[in-house]
Amino acid sequence: MLDLHNNLKFSRGISPAAAVTNDTAFVSQVIDRAGFDAVEFVWIAGSIADADVTFTVLVEESDTNFSGSAVADADLLGTEAGAAPLFGSDDKVGKIGYKGTKRYVRVTITPANNSGNIFLAGVWVLGNARSLPQSTQIV
16 A cells, blocks of 8 residues: 555745735744655645746755754755745745755745735655654644
8 A cells, every 4th residue: 555644744944924015034943854755745836926936945054953054055855946936836835855964944936026916835745754654634
């Protein structure tokens, strides 16, 4: 039987934001990878009102919780540029993975030239758990 349910753990990344009408960054919760060998950050966008807003994504890592530094491109699955929402990313989902060795990771998504509303949320997906099952349904 194929069982994804008991092999993944999900954690809050960015709480759903009702709207942001400036260039304030969306900073994720720091994820603690203890007990997991794989991590992915997934964002979901609702309506993006500004037709020329741009976004940058920054992934940071740390051995402590948290004095992070930028993750080397070789330790990413995908690219930060490829994971950045676009002004036309209404109702889209994006992702970026981390394959480095640091225990703590966070993601920052920063809009620029934004004068409209942005609806965004994010979640951490942890996999390759060293202890199974990962059956908790609400975290």
